[in-house]
Each structure stands twice: as C-alpha cells, then as structure tokens.
Amino acid sequence: MLKVTPIPAFNDNYIWLVSDNQSHHFVVDPGDADAVIAHLKQQQIALTGILITHHHFDHTGGIEKLQKHFNQALLVYGPDNENITGLTHPISSKIKQIELPLTRKPVEILHLPGHTLGHIAYQIESHLFCGDTLFNAGCGRLFEGTPEQMLASLNRIAALDDNTLLYPAHEYTLANLKFALTVEPDNQNLHKYHQDALQLRAQNRPTLPTMLGQQKAINPFLRSDSPSIWQHTASHFQQPIQDGQTCFTLLRQWKDNF
Template identity: 50%
Template sequence: MQDAQSPVSKSSSDSLTVTPISAFDDNYIWVISQASHSFVYVVDPGDAEVVIRHLKEHKQVLAGVLITHHHEDHTGGLERLIEYSAHELEVFGPANENIAHIKTPILTQKEVTLSKLTSTAKIISVPGHTLGHIAYLIENHLFCGDTLFSGGCGRIFEGTPTQMHHSLQALAKLPLNTQVYCAHEYTLSNLKFALAVDKENEALAAHNTYCNAQRNQGKPTLPSNIELELSINPFLRCHTRTIQRSVCSRFEVNHSDNVTIFGLLRQWKDNF
C-alpha cells in the first residue's frame, strides 16, 4: 500500500486533527489528536508496530483506542499497544463481539467520553458487516470501520441486507459535511463498480478521476464526506430510479423495494 503520510483533516485552534497510518495492504489506522497536547487516540489498530513507530516519530502519547468490530485487521495490535503504554489506556469497543482487552464495552451507550480530548464520541450501531459493528462520530468526523466505504460498503459477513441497508441509511442521515474515515483504501475498486452500475453519473466520473490522481501521487482518497457519498455511492442510492433500473436490468427482475435492490446490488458487487 502506498504510504499515507500527511494529515487528511486539519483545522485551526484546538479542533481535531485526523491522520492516517497505512497498515497491511490497504488498511488505515486513524490517529486523532489536538494541537494543545501530545495525547492521541487511534481507531482500529490492526498493526501495533506501525502505530508505535508513528507515536515515536511524532512524539505523541497514546491515550486510548477505539474499536469498531472484531476482525483481526482491526484489533490485532491492541494487546501490544497495551503492553507498550506506560499508563492504562482507554479502550472502547462493542460489548457483544469477542474482543479481548476492551476496557469500556459499548452496548447501549449513546456516547462515550474521551478524557484527553475536548470532545465526546457519539456511538452509532451499524450491524451488517458484523453483528456488533459500531461507528464513532467525534464532532463532524465519522469513523465507520467496514460499514461505509467511499463509493461502496462492506461485505455482509454476519448480518442481513436489511440490517446493512438500515445501517447505511443511518449514516446517510448525518450532516452533509460529516467527514467519512473508512478503514480501507478500497475507493478505486469501489468506483470501478459504481461506474458499471451508474454509467451516466458525472459526479462519479469526476471523483474517479480525482481519486486515481490521488493514488498515483501516493495520497489517500479519504476522507470522503456524506454529501459526496450521497451523489456517487450506489449503495446509498438504492431508492433512485437510476440504480433500480440498473440492478433490475442486470438481474432481469422487476423490483422497487429499496432493501431488495440493495441486496441484489451487494450480490452484484460480491461477484464483480
């Protein structure tokens, strides 16, 4: 995976800065920091060593970890990070998934406090990819794991199409300026599929050009934002005549139910 080296979301005063760390072939581990201090939180650290290297290079101190779901490429570095840290970490994650070392299991909480930040994290339940999958909304920064991708969505490993569609619709209702931090650099492959489904979408074609240029320069395609995803992501547009016609033509059926269209669209992507 090409390195992601510079912050992708940064603003003035003591607002949050979100920085990507590249891991494995296509994972992003997101680092959340504020300029006023050296404490940081990381999201879904599948690889501890890249996180430790980043902390040392930037003279940062790990305050806590946010886990979205149980898959190893999102949790595999957790034990090592706990061992590395000289103090007790805040570790948040879904209560109803089998994840070791969670200090604050999240089941019904609507938000949690990140003690070293001036913000709280709102919790959004997004079952589908896994049954206990959660997303974190910190100010206008959405950390959605493997639920929503730019131009696509996660595979449905444990849930149902109904659950996944409902989860995506919950994210789609967030403010349009919400920044979307997905856990994988899947954008180009997602956009290739989206263009096969939605051939006449000019915004989609333009974004595909932009993302190809980003990757050719070794830069992330993320974050995205909700407004953009509503215009380019076929999985958020199953209610539109354009996506419905495309899916029905592909499968030689006649459906208008949004969940049915979504399930067929996901099936199409799984075999694309």
C-alpha cells in the same frame, strides 16, 4: 481542533490517529501495532487510547502489543457484544454517547449492524470513524448481518450532516468506483469523482476522508432509490425491482461477485 492522520497498515488498511491540541492521542482499529508504534516514535508522542469498531483481526490485532508498549495504561473502547480481547471500556448496545479526553463534546456512538452484528462507529465532532460499514463509493460485506440491517445502518449514517467527514478503515476506492460506474454509468458526478480519485492514487495519496454529501452523490449503496441503478440492476439480474431494499440487496450480491 482535532487532527486526524492516517497510518497505513497491511495492504490497504488505514489506522486513524486522532489528536487534540493538548496531549491526547487515540488510534482507531489498530490491526498493526508496529505501524502505530513507529509513527508515534517518529512524531514523539504517546498514545492515550484505542477505539475499536468491530472484532475482525485486521482491526484489533494490535491491541495487546500496544497495551504492553504503554504499560497497560491505554483506554480501550469497543463493542461489548463481540469477541474482542483487551477492552477496558466495553460499549453496550444501550450506550449512545461516551466521553473522551479528545473533546469537550460527547462522542456519539452509532450502532451499525451489518458487516458484523456488533459493529459501531464513533462520531467525534464532525468526524465519523465508520470502520467497515461505509467505504468511499462502497459498503462492507455482510459477514454476519442481513441486507436489511446494513441498509438501515447506512441510512443512519446518511441522516447525519452532509459535511460530516467519513473515515473508513480501507483504501478500496478505485475498485468500488469501477463497480459504481457499472451500475450507474450515466452519473456525471461519479465520472468526475473517478478522475479525481485516480489522480490521488497515482500520487499515492489517500482518497480518504470523504464527505458524506459527496458519498450521497456517487456511492451506489447510498443511492439504492436511484431509477438509473434500479434499471441497471434489474437488467443484470433479469428481474423487476420495486423498492430500495430489493435494489440494495441485489447490489450487494452483485458487488460480492464483481
């Protein structure tokens, strides 16, 4: 049975520590090595490896220091088509599965261009570590990819089992919910979820992980076929919307300037 623990870093990052029942421990997107080392010392555990979703420095900045701290013994996985220094196991776009000592089952690799062109996610049993592609009630900015690529990537995630637990890399939930309520104010599931999230954050507790089925009910970027979202987006931009792709593209523009 896997155990997943958030290690807070910077202002709003989560570095996810994934552990098995034995002695294997991986961190996902360790931008801050010091935060990881402090947590590992407190728990008296040693790191086995690192999983990287994409090249941004707040996700990769701790690789070198962690590798040095553990005598260059760490397994470091990440996309091979991004500028990431320190990978020991580069993952090409052709690779769909990898083996990790965390689990006997193959780890599924989802290739999710959009936020960056080489962005990947790791599905370890029922846990999906999705980096900056899908957030709680939101999605990543399009720094390199196109709206078409990002929507296709989100649809790949949406095709997974509704009970999949999602582990984004940032605590952006309240800001995302404010936008979601603007574009779909008549969504009662969204209003209820907003109250729950407010309570969690008031207690300084993470709003993550979140279940995929829940996100399908409240995340506007997974709901670009919703007639209500079409209506509010069309009204905001003063233009007709006739398909989900157009709606998604405009939603992302709206959020960028929200």
